[in-house]
Amino acid sequence: xxxxxxxxxIEVRASTTPPPASPGKAKVAVRDxxxxxxxxxxxxNISLEIPxxxxxxxxxxxxxxxxxxxxxxxxxxxxIPGTRVGGKVLIDDHDIYEPGTDVVELRRRVGMVxxxxxxxxxxxxxxxxxxxxxxxxxxxxxxxADRVEQALQDxxxxxxxxxxxxxxxxxLSGGQQQRLCIARALAIRPEVLLMDEPASALDPIATSKxxxxxxxxxxxxxxxxxxxxxxxxARVSDTTAFFLLGKLIEVNSxxxxxxAPNEKLTEDYITGRFG
Amino acid sequence: MTNYGHADQMRRATSAVMTTLTALCxxxxxxxxxxxxxxxxxxxxxxxxxxxxxxxxxPVGEGGGIGNAIVGSLVLLxxxxxxGLPLGIxxxxxxxxxxxxxxxxxxxxxxxTLTGIPSIVTGVFVYAILVxxxxxxxxxxxxxxxxxxxxxxxxxxxxxxxxxVPHSLREGALALGAPQWxxxxxxxxxxxxxxxxxxxxxxxxRVSGETAPLLFTAFGxxxxxxxxxEPIASLTVQxxxxxxxxxxxxxxxxxxxxxxxxxxxxxxxxxxxxLTRRKF
Numbered sequence: 214x215x216x217x218x219x220x221x222x223i224e225v226r227a228s229t230t231p232p233p234a235s236p237g238k239a240k241v242a243v244r245d246x247x248x249x250x251x252x253x254x255x256x257x258n259i260s261l262e263i264p265x266x267x268x269x270x271x272x273x274x275x276x277x278x279x280x281x282x283x284x285x286x287x288x289x290x291x292x293i294p295g296t297r298v299g300g301k302v303l304i305d306d307h308d309i310y311e312p313g314t315d316v317v318e319l320r321r322r323v324g325m326v327x328x329x330x331x332x333x334x335x336x337x338x339x340x341x342x343x344x345x346x347x348x349x350x351x352x353x354x355x356x357x358a359d360r361v362e363q364a365l366q367d368x369x370x371x372x373x374x375x376x377x378x379x380x381x382x383x384x385l386s387g388g389q390q391q392r393l394c395i396a397r398a399l400a401i402r403p404e405v406l407l408m409d410e411p412a413s414a415l416d417p418i419a420t421s422k423x424x425x426x427x428x429x430x431x432x433x434x435x436x437x438x439x440x441x442x443x444x445x446x447a448r449v450s451d452t453t454a455f456f457l458l459g460k461l462i463e464v465n466s467x468x469x470x471x472x473a474p475n476e477k478l479t480e481d482y483i484t485g486r487f488g
Numbered sequence: 489m490t491n492y493g494h495a496d497q498m499r500r501a502t503s504a505v506m507t508t509l510t511a512l513c514x515x516x517x518x519x520x521x522x523x524x525x526x527x528x529x530x531x532x533x534x535x536x537x538x539x540x541x542x543x544x545x546x547p548v549g550e551g552g553g554i555g556n557a558i559v560g561s562l563v564l565l566x567x568x569x570x571x572g573l574p575l576g577i578x579x580x581x582x583x584x585x586x587x588x589x590x591x592x593x594x595x596x597x598x599x600x601t602l603t604g605i606p607s608i609v610t611g612v613f614v615y616a617i618l619v620x621x622x623x624x625x626x627x628x629x630x631x632x633x634x635x636x637x638x639x640x641x642x643x644x645x646x647x648x649x650x651x652x653v654p655h656s657l658r659e660g661a662l663a664l665g666a667p668q669w670x671x672x673x674x675x676x677x678x679x680x681x682x683x684x685x686x687x688x689x690x691x692x693x694r695v696s697g698e699t700a701p702l703l704f705t706a707f708g709x710x711x712x713x714x715x716x717x718e719p720i721a722s723l724t725v726q727x728x729x730x731x732x733x734x735x736x737x738x739x740x741x742x743x744x745x746x747x748x749x750x751x752x753x754x755x756x757x758x759x760x761x762x763l764t765r766r767k768f
Binding site: 292294317318320329331332334335344348398401 | 588654656657658659660661662663664665666667670674675678679
């Protein structure tokens, strides 16, 4: 029986700010990236360009390397002992793996939101102010308060917490905690925001709030999101990259990816033949 | 009712027996502690008076008290905490956050060995390196001896508490552009603070009961301390001296001093717990 043309029941949301027809220079350009955990090679020769101010989603089955790849973009893998990187990751044409790169500065520019929300055991205000304080963004108390408010507004959390900024961040619900972590990352105004399955532990309502947020944020930020959920990738992203067994199989516009992918493997994955 | 069969009955019976056993053990352990506390209170309360708490020792028959020993014990605890707590916490931070390699393993082994050294050995050691060169006993030497006992306890509890802090918190701070030292000082240590304080408490409680190392170092005194460079009284040495004396009055005073020592440890415990209670 001939394989039917892919007809996934996945809605692709029309982008309000479509990516430019001929995207300019890439914000992030990855060239021939290899990555090893000890002797195990987790990523094989990956090359990829991420244009500015779009949302790119990484999809693929568990263990395919999408989270590992995401973490190479702000060198978060450096903290894991025994890891090794080959190839280049250029952000604004600068290789972040060049010796002498200021990793602290890099992470300020490339923010990250983790799968499991990880608010510090501090007050809501102090959580958001943490990045501002350690980076000495401002000495003025009122400016600090303004930046915290702005970040919480951007993360669509302000109205829920404005009356209890001094209470513990751990008193928030799971979805609120994750938006707090987003606010914390936004407060230092990164250029790129990496999100590692930001909604995987949340209920549908909290998830939709996060998705709304991503949609709004891409006007100002370049966002890369790892997700297990293909509907989510289809809803929020402009471009989608499909990973399998540490290899990048296909990068395409999300619309094309979910209706007529170029690769057979992508098609099989999206239609649920494996994974 | 459904019959789940023989295996199921066995399971239920085993569960009931085990639950009863653990409960029994708990009752036994707690009962021993309660008996000790009540016995000390019963024996000691008779000799307690304000005069006893503020006076210094007098010859038999003239009353006297343990005021100088209370002050002495507090001074010794202050000196030992001033050296022992910061050093121990630093070692714990090193073991948990920085020293993961072979050197860290060696340090951990040495710290574990230090925990097991009998306290009298520590006393003799400090006698050799401090008391002999200085040619006299001193409060300072006593404090150092107690600090040496504290360091490994504090180091290991600090390390264990820091390891309980989820790795995701460290990553969260690093991802915001925090250098490692700020992650440790600003996020990891505050998150583990109640646990670290508990470790410090354990160490303080442990050394406040030490007698042997003080015999070689602080020695004891019948007067209120005037300087850290002279012998100093302590509750434990005072209790020891009174308990081995042939006089009933001093025996009663030893019981009362024991009660005071236990109250002191309890008091420090409550204060530290209050100061480090989880705010968030």
